[in-house]
Amino acid sequence: MSSQQASAAPSAAVPALVEPAKEVRNGTVREASVPPLAPRVTRGTLGDIPFRNAAEAPGDTVLSRKRPDGTWQDVTAAEFAVEVSDLARGLIAYGLAPGDRLAIMARTTYEWTLLDFASWAAGLVTVPVYPTSSAAQARHILQDAGVRACAVENVEQARMLSAERGNVPALEHLWQLDTGALAQIADAGRALDADAVTRARAARGPGDVATLIYTSGTTGRPKGCVLTHGNFFAEVDNNIEFLHPVFRTVSAETAATLLFLPLSHVFGRMVAIGCMRARVRLGHAPSIQTEDLLADLAGFRPTFLLGIPYVLEKVYNTGRATAEKMGRGASFDRASRIAQRYGQAVEEREHGRGKGPGAGTRAARGLYDVLVYRRIRAALGGSCRHVICGGSPLGHRLGAFYEGAGISVYEGYGLTETTAAATCTPPLKPRIGTVGWPMPGTAVRIADDGEVLLKGGNVFAGYWDAARQTAVPGTDEEGWFATGDLGALDEDGYLTITGRKKDLIITSGGKNLAPAPLEDWLRAHPLVSQCLVVGDNRPYITALITLEPDGLAHWQQMHKKQALSPAQLAEDEDLLRNLQQAVDEANTLVSRAESIRAFAVLPEDFTEEGGHLTPSMKLKRDAIARDYADRIEKLYGSR
Numbered sequence: 001m002s003s004q005q006a007s008a009a010p011s012a013a014v015p016a017l018v019e020p021a022k023e024v025r026n027g028t029v030r031e032a033s034v035p036p037l038a039p040r041v042t043r044g045t046l047g048d049i050p051f052r053n054a055a056e057a058p059g060d061t062v063l064s065r066k067r068p069d070g071t072w073q074d075v076t077a078a079e080f081a082v083e084v085s086d087l088a089r090g091l092i093a094y095g096l097a098p099g100d101r102l103a104i105m106a107r108t109t110y111e112w113t114l115l116d117f118a119s120w121a122a123g124l125v126t127v128p129v130y131p132t133s134s135a136a137q138a139r140h141i142l143q144d145a146g147v148r149a150c151a152v153e154n155v156e157q158a159r160m161l162s163a164e165r166g167n168v169p170a171l172e173h174l175w176q177l178d179t180g181a182l183a184q185i186a187d188a189g190r191a192l193d194a195d196a197v198t199r200a201r202a203a204r205g206p207g208d209v210a211t212l213i214y215t216s217g218t219t220g221r222p223k224g225c226v227l228t229h230g231n232f233f234a235e236v237d238n239n240i241e242f243l244h245p246v247f248r249t250v251s252a253e254t255a256a257t258l259l260f261l262p263l264s265h266v267f268g269r270m271v272a273i274g275c276m277r278a279r280v281r282l283g284h285a286p287s288i289q290t291e292d293l294l295a296d297l298a299g300f301r302p303t304f305l306l307g308i309p310y311v312l313e314k315v316y317n318t319g320r321a322t323a324e325k326m327g328r329g330a331s332f333d334r335a336s337r338i339a340q341r342y343g344q345a346v347e348e349r350e351h352g353r354g355k356g357p358g359a360g361t362r363a364a365r366g367l368y369d370v371l372v373y374r375r376i377r378a379a380l381g382g383s384c385r386h387v388i389c390g391g392s393p394l395g396h397r398l399g400a401f402y403e404g405a406g407i408s409v410y411e412g413y414g415l416t417e418t419t420a421a422a423t424c425t426p427p428l429k430p431r432i433g434t435v436g437w438p439m440p441g442t443a444v445r446i447a448d449d450g451e452v453l454l455k456g457g458n459v460f461a462g463y464w465d466a467a468r469q470t471a472v473p474g475t476d477e478e479g480w481f482a483t484g485d486l487g488a489l490d491e492d493g494y495l496t497i498t499g500r501k502k503d504l505i506i507t508s509g510g511k512n513l514a515p516a517p518l519e520d521w522l523r524a525h526p527l528v529s530q531c532l533v534v535g536d537n538r539p540y541i542t543a544l545i546t547l548e549p550d551g552l553a554h555w556q557q558m559h560k561k562q563a564l565s566p567a568q569l570a571e572d573e574d575l576l577r578n579l580q581q582a583v584d585e586a587n588t589l590v591s592r593a594e595s596i597r598a599f600a601v602l603p604e605d606f607t608e609e610g611g612h613l614t615p616s617m618k619l620k621r622d623a624i625a626r627d628y629a630d631r632i633e634k635l636y637g638s639r
Helices: 046-056 077-093 110-121 135-145 155-162 181-188 195-202 229-242 266-278 290-300 309-325 329-350 359-379 396-404 516-523 549-559 573-587 621-627 629-637
Strands: 021-025 028-034 061-066 072-076 101-105 125-128 149-152 173-176 209-214 224-228 256-259 281-284 304-307 386-389 408-415 420-424 442-446 451-456 462-465 470-472 481-489 495-500 528-534 541-547 596-602
Touching: 028 481, 046 077, 046 110, 046 195, 046 229, 046 266, 061 077, 061 110, 072 077, 077 110, 077 181, 077 195, 101 110, 101 135, 110 125, 110 181, 110 195, 110 266, 110 281, 125 135, 135 155, 135 209, 135 224, 149 155, 155 173, 173 181, 209 229, 209 266, 224 229, 229 266, 229 420, 256 266, 256 290, 256 304, 266 281, 266 304, 266 408, 266 420, 290 359, 304 309, 309 329, 309 359, 309 386, 309 396, 309 516, 309 549, 329 359, 329 396, 359 396, 396 408, 420 442, 442 481, 495 516, 516 528, 516 541, 516 573, 528 621, 541 549, 541 629, 549 573, 573 596, 596 629, 621 629
Parallel strands: 061 281, 101 125, 101 149, 125 209, 149 173, 256 281, 304 386, 386 408, 541 596
Antiparallel strands: 021 028, 028 442, 061 072, 209 224, 224 462, 408 420, 442 451, 451 481, 462 470, 481 495, 528 541
């Protein structure tokens, strides 16, 4: 059997939805698992995918590449395979051998995905580096991974890494993508025979390392997660089958997605591979600035999107602000309540607990579809009907709203160590506010202390040991990976994440609190950018809040306070009154002992550059607590 045959794509048939098997102890579900929907790949690698696509469907569009004038040029499976082969041959001509590491430091672009697949076709291991990384961060990754070649996007990155060449002795090649480096690499391989790529592909298999992805690390140095080709096959093949309405064309519009998540992160990477595997048209959006992204969405018209809650919160809040400017804020609020009611009724019907939306709700939804919901869908390109969301909880309120507005949100949960999603909302069986069932082929266990444990073919090979040039196992003897997250399984096997184990706050009165629910609720408010809940070894809970620039600008305009400085706004009584209302709403989620008693508004936001956020937008709690110690002390000194 050839590797191409062994790594055949998942079938196009609609799979049966298999409910989780559950293990109950002391009346509580402690474990849930779902068998795989896709067979395990036993031969071949991710580098085979472009060539299989070209052999099976050469004329199918697999990518669209943005032209300088903003229009999109389709790329067929046959065309992409030629590009991959030419570039892979060039990498081999430069002396790179199977198993060598090649780093990529760039935004989300067509060239990123092309170089990724070409590297795998040449038998290499790719190592993502966040494009916003500092010299020290990039140097650590290049050193630790023993990178032999690196491709960067622009001259600033090239200069930064050129200055580090003396500290990275293994680095032999440094290429700059925006000066035509990929064409240069391909030209270098013209003299090699085409079989050179075939031989390199044949030298690797599912058990070999595909990539080293370094965790962003809220504390300490990032660790390299070793993900194999088999990990990605297990992840994407089961994803494609499980999320059939998303990855398969089930309407008149061909399935397509515009990727704006960083390819340095496992979520974006998994999506790119999944789209190539399922032959879903894939586009890349390097800029997430609001105007740029909206223009790309309108031009590309994706049928589904992958995002983080921040994007959906931003779309909702922008829609609300626009309506308020037009004097229709109350109408938007009514539309929001109708959508939430409709979404909740749909959920109840799917679980057999109701008949679905009533006639009055359906009629009201039809009216507001023209006035409000269509504008929300237009902001996502106009054709989007599905969003896969991860990174942090979206929340029941927004999840129900988007369902009612005609966009199904599939919330998922996973880590770099699990090759992205380990759980996801099952199609046609949403349970809003949870992160869904175990993905097919995955098991979830809740430990005695509430920690979430995961097991399956998508769980990584281990953490990279630079000294031994191999992976150190990151699971226990049975294959369970301890996530560090706290959660619970309900009676049907749906998982809810309640916080991080290491972030658990224990007040001086002995009350335990996971800060994530409060922080997530407040972050969804249009005025709030970030929120850090504080209270460990303290008598009560407080919070530091930063302001969302777009929401703040709208608030200033509506209240005629454009002249106030950030420091003045942080003390403005009207603004503080609005934020207190948001805090009061968040406090309804918890008991009195767990509620936020006081908060401070900071005149500046938490940023990666300031050392307060990781590249994946997670809070660096220790750094924030250290740098704002005086503000935190004032919150307690005043009471």
